[in-house]
Amino acid sequence: MNTKENTSMNNSNFKESFFKVFRQYGGIVIGLIALFILFSFMNSNFLTSTNIMNIVLQVSIIAITAFGMTYVLLLGDIDLSVGSTIALTGTLAALALLWGLPFYLAISIALLLSIAVGFINGSLTALAGIPSFIVTVATMGIFRGIAYIITDGKPEMIMDDVFLELGNGDIFSIPNPIWVLLILLLVNHFILSKTTFGRKIYITGGNKEAAVYSGINVKKLKIQVFMITALMAGISGLLLASRLYSGQPSTAQGYELDAIASAVLGGTSLNGGHGTIIGTMIGALIIGVINNGMNLMNIPYFYQLVVKGLVILLAVYIDVRNKKNRV
Amino acid sequence: MNNIILSVDSIAKNFGPIQALKNVSLDIYQGRVHTLLGENGAGKSTLMKILAGIYPPSSGTITYQGNVITIKNPTESRKIGIAIVFQELSLSNNLTIAQNIYANNEPNKYGIISDNQMIKNCNALFAEYGIKLNPAQIVGTMSMAQRQLVEIAKALSYDAKVLIMDEPTSSLSDNEAELLFNIIEKLKQKGVAIIYISHRMDEIMRISDDISVMRDGEYIATHQKNETTIDELIAEMVGREVQNIYPPKLPHQIQDDPPLLEVRNLDHSREFKNISFKVHSGEVVGFFGLVGAGRSEVMKALFGVTKYQGEIFISGKKVHINSPTQAIEHGLAFVTENRKEEGLVLMHDVHSNINHIAFQYEPSFIINNRKELLNSTKYIKKMAIKTNNPFQVTGSLSGGNQQKIVIAKWLVKPPKILILDEPTRGIDIGAKLEIYKLIRELSSKGTAIIMISSELPEVMSISDRLFVMRNKKIVKEFNTEGLTQPEVMNIATGASA
Numbered sequence: 001m002n003t004k005e006n007t008s009m010n011n012s013n014f015k016e017s018f019f020k021v022f023r024q025y026g027g028i029v030i031g032l033i034a035l036f037i038l039f040s041f042m043n044s045n046f047l048t049s050t051n052i053m054n055i056v057l058q059v060s061i062i063a064i065t066a067f068g069m070t071y072v073l074l075l076g077d078i079d080l081s082v083g084s085t086i087a088l089t090g091t092l093a094a095l096a097l098l099w100g101l102p103f104y105l106a107i108s109i110a111l112l113l114s115i116a117v118g119f120i121n122g123s124l125t126a127l128a129g130i131p132s133f134i135v136t137v138a139t140m141g142i143f144r145g146i147a148y149i150i151t152d153g154k155p156e157m158i159m160d161d162v163f164l165e166l167g168n169g170d171i172f173s174i175p176n177p178i179w180v181l182l183i184l185l186l187v188n189h190f191i192l193s194k195t196t197f198g199r200k201i202y203i204t205g206g207n208k209e210a211a212v213y214s215g216i217n218v219k220k221l222k223i224q225v226f227m228i229t230a231l232m233a234g235i236s237g238l239l240l241a242s243r244l245y246s247g248q249p250s251t252a253q254g255y256e257l258d259a260i261a262s263a264v265l266g267g268t269s270l271n272g273g274h275g276t277i278i279g280t281m282i283g284a285l286i287i288g289v290i291n292n293g294m295n296l297m298n299i300p301y302f303y304q305l306v307v308k309g310l311v312i313l314l315a316v317y318i319d320v321r322n323k324k325n326r327v
Numbered sequence: 328m329n330n331i332i333l334s335v336d337s338i339a340k341n342f343g344p345i346q347a348l349k350n351v352s353l354d355i356y357q358g359r360v361h362t363l364l365g366e367n368g369a370g371k372s373t374l375m376k377i378l379a380g381i382y383p384p385s386s387g388t389i390t391y392q393g394n395v396i397t398i399k400n401p402t403e404s405r406k407i408g409i410a411i412v413f414q415e416l417s418l419s420n421n422l423t424i425a426q427n428i429y430a431n432n433e434p435n436k437y438g439i440i441s442d443n444q445m446i447k448n449c450n451a452l453f454a455e456y457g458i459k460l461n462p463a464q465i466v467g468t469m470s471m472a473q474r475q476l477v478e479i480a481k482a483l484s485y486d487a488k489v490l491i492m493d494e495p496t497s498s499l500s501d502n503e504a505e506l507l508f509n510i511i512e513k514l515k516q517k518g519v520a521i522i523y524i525s526h527r528m529d530e531i532m533r534i535s536d537d538i539s540v541m542r543d544g545e546y547i548a549t550h551q552k553n554e555t556t557i558d559e560l561i562a563e564m565v566g567r568e569v570q571n572i573y574p575p576k577l578p579h580q581i582q583d584d585p586p587l588l589e590v591r592n593l594d595h596s597r598e599f600k601n602i603s604f605k606v607h608s609g610e611v612v613g614f615f616g617l618v619g620a621g622r623s624e625v626m627k628a629l630f631g632v633t634k635y636q637g638e639i640f641i642s643g644k645k646v647h648i649n650s651p652t653q654a655i656e657h658g659l660a661f662v663t664e665n666r667k668e669e670g671l672v673l674m675h676d677v678h679s680n681i682n683h684i685a686f687q688y689e690p691s692f693i694i695n696n697r698k699e700l701l702n703s704t705k706y707i708k709k710m711a712i713k714t715n716n717p718f719q720v721t722g723s724l725s726g727g728n729q730q731k732i733v734i735a736k737w738l739v740k741p742p743k744i745l746i747l748d749e750p751t752r753g754i755d756i757g758a759k760l761e762i763y764k765l766i767r768e769l770s771s772k773g774t775a776i777i778m779i780s781s782e783l784p785e786v787m788s789i790s791d792r793l794f795v796m797r798n799k800k801i802v803k804e805f806n807t808e809g810l811t812q813p814e815v816m817n818i819a820t821g822a823s824a
Contacts, residue, residue, distance in 0.1 A: 196692050203683060206672030213632070213669045214683045214736075215655040273674050 024267060027318060028282050035286065039293035046296055053175070059288035060181040061086075061236045061243075063281055065255055066262035067188045068232025070280045071225045073263050074192075074205045076272025077132035079121060079226065082233040082259060084143035086252035089114045089237030091147045093163070094156035094247025103162040107238060114234025115227050117143060122226030126219040132226075140256070147249035155248040158241065167242030177239050184235070189277040201225060205272030261308075262287055265315050286311070329357040332520050333378075333409070333489050338387035340373055342723075347373045350387075351546045353539055355489060360511060360521045362531050364564055365541035366727065366755025371524050374541075375491050378522075379411040380404040392488075402431075410487035412479050412495055420467030425449040427466055428481045452484055456510045470619065471498045479507065483514075490514060491522045496530060497753050500617050501820075508534055526753065527782075528557050540564050565757055572760060573788035574767050576807075583608045585643030587775045588744050590629065593637035598624035599799045602637070606744065606775040611766060613790030613807070614779045616819055621799040622779045623664060626746050630654045630661040641744075655684065658743030662733050662750055664779070666726075670733035673722030677714050678703040680721050680732050685739040706735040711761055727758030734762065738769075745769060748779045763789060783812050795819050 040047035065082050072079045089110040096106035121139055125132040158164060169176050192198035204211040204218050211218055236255075241247045266283030268275025290311060294304045333355040340348040348370045355361050363371045376382050378389070380398035388395050391407065398404045404411075418427045425445045426433075434444040449462035458480055466474060475498050482490055496504045511521060511534055525531055531538065538555060540547040540563040547563050561572075586605040593602040599621040606612045614622045628635035631648040639646055641657050648654045654661070663669040671680050681703040686694060703717045710731045714724060721732060730750065737745065747766075751759045766789060770776055780786035787793060793805040795818045803818045 194693050196686055196689065196694060199679075199686055199694060202675065202679070203672055206675050207668075209669045210672055210683070213630075213651055213661060213663060215650075215652040215687060217650070217652060273672065 024276070025279060025282060028266065028279070028286065028315070031315065032282060032286050032289065035289045035293065039289065039296070043293070043296045046293060051292070051296075053178070055285070055288045055292045056178050056181070057175050058292065059284050060177040061240050062255060062258045062262060062287065063181055063284035064184055064232050064239070065236045066259040066266075066280045066284050067184055067277055068229035069256070069259040070188075070192075070263045070266075070268055070275055070277055071201065071232075072132065072229045073260070073268045073270060074201050074272055074275050075222060075225055076205050076208075076270075077125060077222070077225075078136065078260070078270075079132065079229045080136040080256045081117070081121060081140040081143055082229065082236075083252040083255040084140045084147065085114055085117050085230050085233040086237035086240060086255060087249050088117070088143045088147040089234040090241030090244075090251065091151050091156060091247035091249050093238055093241055094158050095150060097158055097160045097163060098156055103160055106160070106163065110238060111231065111234045114230045114237065117234075118227035118230025119223060121230065122223035125226065126222035144249070151247065151249050153249060155244075155246040157246050164242055164245060167239050177243070180235065180239065184232070185277060185281055188232075192277055197224075202273060205274075207273075258287060261312050265312060286315075329359060329518075331355065332357045332392060334390045335374070335378070336388045336390065338374065338377060338384045338389070340370075340377060340382060341385045347544050348377075348384075349544045351541070351544075353546070353549070355520045355522060356537070357488075357520050358515050358518045359536040360515065360523050360534050361537045361539065362523045362525065362535040363539055363541060364531065364560055366564060366757050369541040369564075369755070370544040371541055372493060373544075375411060375493055375522070375524065378404065378409055378489075378491060405485050405487075408486070408488035409491070410482040410485045410489070411491040411493070412482045413493060418466050418474055418477060418481075421465070423463050423465055424460055424469075424477050424480075425462035427477060428452070428462075428484050430481075432484070448484075449480075452480060456480070456483060456513060457506060458510075472500055472503050475499055476503065476506070479510065483510070487519060489520045489522065491524075493524045494526070494753055495523075496525060496527065500619075504530065526755065528560070531560075532557060542566055561756060564755075572756065572763075573785070574763050576788075576791065577609075577767060577771055583642075585640065587642055589640040589643075591638040591640070593625065593628060593635050593639070595624065595628060595633065595635050598633065599628070599796075602801055604794055604801065604804070606777060608743075608773045608775055609770045610792070611770055611776045611778060611790045613786040613793040614777065614796060615781075615783060615786050615793060615815060616796035617781075620796040620819070622796050623748050624799075625796075626661060626748055626777065626779065630659060630746065655740075659746065660684075660737035660742035660744070661746045662737060662748060664749040664752065666729050666733045670736075671721050671729060673720070673729075675721060676718045677707065677712065677721050677724070677732060678717035681706050681717075681735050681739060683736045685736075688740055702739050706739065710735050710765070727754035730754050731758060731761070734765070742774065744775045744777070746777045746779075749781065750778065751780070751782070751785065759785075783815060787812065787815065797821055 036047065045051055065086065069079060069082065092113055093106050093110035096109050097103070101109070117139070121132070121135055124130050124135040165176065167177055171179060192201065200211070200216050200221055203214065204216060204221055208218060237252070240251060244251065262284035263275060263280045264270065264283070265286055266275070266279030266281065268280060287308065290308060291304065294307065331354045334353065336352050338348055338351045339346070351370065351374060363374070365371050373382065377384050378398070380400045380403055389398065390396070396407070419430070428449055429445050433440045434448060435441060446462050453460060453462070458476060460473065460476065466477060475495060479492070479495060495507055499507060514521060523535065532552065535552045537549060537551055538560060539549040540560060542564060550560070587608045588606040591603050594600055602625050604612070616622050624633065627633045629639065629648065631650045631654040639648060646657055648657065667673060678700065682699045685702060686699065689695060700717065706712070707714060707717060712728050712731045712735070714728065721729060734750065750762055766776055766778070778786060778790055787807050787810055790807055793807050793810070793815065794801050795803045795805070795815060797819055805815065
């Protein structure tokens with residue numbers, strides 16, 4: 001009798017969680033599939049394994065940045081400086097290689113720098129109490145400026161073969177950036193959904209006062225979260241520098257907006273408390289598919305910008321409407 | 328008898344599969360106070376939101392001044408003369424009293440607001456109803472009670488024919504409640520119909536003319552006040568006879584020395600002065616005082632939310648509590664008076680709210696889903712939380728059920744000292760009884776409990792000892808055995824020293 005009760009409970013829990021997953025991702029997955037069908041009818045080159053691989057490769061840098069963005073958005077904060085962080089870590093890695101540092105040291109220095117950048121953003125937000133929007137608008141300019149200063153405004157070429165493997169090589173004929181993407185997808189999904197650290201982020205984003213009274217050290221948590229966001233941007237910066245064969249201070253402009261769009265398309269709330277890494281991944285894929293499909297159809301870049309903006313508006317509108325119906 | 332101004336006929340309301348109202352009919356008369364009585368979740372607030380145009384009814388008709396009407400939105404209900412004073416304050420804290428009262432309704436010429444006219448109108452309104460507030464004061468600087476008065480004044484400014492008040496006294500002090508009752512009397516003389524929702528039986532019996540009881544979304548009965556008794560109303564409300572709602576006190580045997588909690592000379596520059604008290608294991612200690620006496624502030628300091636000077640001892644050992652984290656580690660738990668602000672994440676499910684505290688103290692950094700689900704199902708059952716399943720969104724539950732969740736989340740990791748700040752405010756009798764029972768159960772197991780309450784009969788019946796605070800100080804300690812209400816009120820109000 002007891003076991004029967006247990007299985008029926010497990011069953012209903014399973015059903016419940018299935019509906020939960022469907023409600024959460026159903027709309028956006030259907031949207032992604034619809035886009036696939038649409039583009040594959042319009043262009044015969046779209047639905048080929050090479051092109052699909054190509055889409056994921058193109059998406060990887062934005063998606064990794066968007067994983068980091070998901071963390072700050074979950075807290076109800078925002079980080080607009082990730083594009084500048086990408087440029088800064090890329091140029092620093094290129095410089096370090098130029099100075100003759102070995103590959104692993106150059107990478108470590110660049111990643112440590114990105115963590116420091118996150119610490120600055122987080123401390124200014126959590127300790128000085130400046131809204132994160134303002135903090136990161138300011139540091140967006142500062143970090144980009146530093147990237148220009150240390151390189152004198154010019155791209156730094158990268159000759160190190162191992163470093164170039166990072167963005168351009170492959171393992172089992174799958175490009176390395178996709179491997180990095182998959183690993184970070186799993187790691188970040190695990191952190192947010194399975195660990196106490198992730199749970200604290202959701203509680204704090206859902207109600208900061210309640211989090212304080214529940215004994216969560218909100219300030220510390222905020223700084224940690226900004227550090228993760230910047231670290232993800234740092235990893236993106238390394239991949240991008242490798243793919244460009246150079247550290248360029250002018251790259252990744254506007255990446256922060258693509259990252260935010262990916263997260264929001266994937267169901268992350270700008271007010272905090274709601275959102276998942278898987279959702280963000282799907283959101284980034286949608287943006288990638290639209291970019292790729294329109295490129296294949298030779299739609300001019302200017303029109304692509306308009307279409308992308310409209311798609312984001314539509315997706316978020318549908319999401320907002322669904323949420324209203326639920327309550 | 329006066330004329331019927333508003334009647335609702337066979338109103339029903341569904342939220343998805345949940346039926347919040349079933350076939351409710353009521354007649355509201357001019358110049359009379361019609362009280363709606365019912366436990367939380369009985370459907371009173373839903374019915375009021377339908378009258379205010381916030382929800383459309385699923386079926387049924389509303390007749391107003393002889394015509395069948397449909398109310399599409401709050402602006403429309405206000406225009407035809409139905410005004411509502413919300414339970415949740417809906418004021419803009421950055422604006423003045425006058426700006427709030429005339430929000431979206433400002434005296435203007437070609438869209439340019441006349442501030443002088445607005446202040447003048449506001450002063451006239453205040454004079455008419457005896458409200459003593461300065462229209463130019465910023466709402467954010469005022470106490471919750473004063474804000475509630477502004478909320479009421481805002482509804483008065485519409486010249487409503489039907490005025491709905493949803494628990495208007497829940498944050499008012501006695502004097503302010505008295506002022507509200509005078510206002511209601513004046514409105515009755517002007518022929519305004521008042522629909523009143525409250526859980527306080529004494530004030531209901533005092534101001535009502537008609538009393539209707541609702542239970543589980545259904546209409547039960549309507550009585551004229553003179554023809555009913557509190558016992559009858561409570562029995563209808565809970566669906567059973569209730570003898571004495573307070574469980575008996577426990578014989579108090581545990582005399583731990585040193586006491587589980589001792590506070591010596593706790594000071595804060597503004598909020599409280601020279602607070603000293605002891606709480607023993609298994610004891611319930613009450614704190615009573617008028618609004619603003621400083622009770623909650625003391626507890627916040629004890630819990631590490633605000634800073635303090637002075638000494639705190641737990642089981643005889645001096646401790647420093649600088650954050651809620653430290654307080655929890657010392658075995659304290661704090662159910663605050665504002666469950667929505669400080670207690671719950673309303674957008675998340677019941678399951679995750681119940682596990683808010685416990686998960687932080689698990690040895691592993693990976694969440695143990697199985698254990699958490701056991702916790703949440705256990706407490707949903709133990710505390711009779713009415714939810715379809717553990718994964719229902721907390722914000723969709725009634726106030727009483729939300730309150731049970733806040734308490735549950737502090738029990739999953741059993742505390743040594745439990746602080747309850749107004750644990751029964753705005754919740755129904757059924758939920759109150761369960762909370763009283765729980766307090767007894769916890770103290771029989773040795774938990775020390777501090778209970779703040781503004782309901783004197785409650786705090787006297789539940790606690791073993793009672794501290795009365797006035798003007799930021801503890802003015803008296805009572806043993807509650809044989810204590811009478813006037814004795815306490817005299818001290819709390821400063822009528823006698």
